Amino acid sequence: MFLVINGPNLNMLGIREREVYGNKTYKDLVKYIKECAKELGAKVKILQSNYEGQIVEWIQKAYGRIDGIIINPAAYTHTSVAILDALKAAHIKTVEVHLSDINQREEFRKFSYASLYAEKTIMGKGFEGYKEALEYLMENYYER
Numbered sequence: 001m002f003l004v005i006n007g008p009n010l011n012m013l014g015i016r017e018r019e020v021y022g023n024k025t026y027k028d029l030v031k032y033i034k035e036c037a038k039e040l041g042a043k044v045k046i047l048q049s050n051y052e053g054q055i056v057e058w059i060q061k062a063y064g065r066i067d068g069i070i071i072n073p074a075a076y077t078h079t080s081v082a083i084l085d086a087l088k089a090a091h092i093k094t095v096e097v098h099l100s101d102i103n104q105r106e107e108f109r110k111f112s113y114a115s116l117y118a119e120k121t122i123m124g125k126g127f128e129g130y131k132e133a134l135e136y137l138m139e140n141y142y143e144r
């Protein structure tokens, strides 16, 4: 079982900065990930929160239970040592995804704490980044 964790404001997809994130909604993203999972024969649980502590708790709970994590920490990418520490503690194979290319935007988006743990980072590919992340985990995970 893989966990997909989406951070703050991703529930506002389709409304927020459409020139950056596109017109599709969060509901569309969830549908897309579910379809990809079905196609690949992967089991996924998809979660979204605007709260850092909630994300930390989901990662902690995944310890020993989850085969891989796909995380888009959104704004917490650039600020959260707590999420980085949770990922290190849970020690689960992790792929970081960003819809936009964070290296082509403001300076403050260039640094990612999550990248210090994630085995792979996929950015700038929109929804498809999640598919690529799932494919990567399917090829590389160790079943529990």
Ligand code: DQA
Residues within 6 Å of the ligand: 008, 009, 010, 072, 073, 074, 075, 076, 077, 097, 098, 099, 100, 101, 102, 109
């Ligand atoms: C994001 C990029 C972050 O810098 C931003 O804060 C987000 C979304 C992305 O998916 O492109 O909320 O993680």
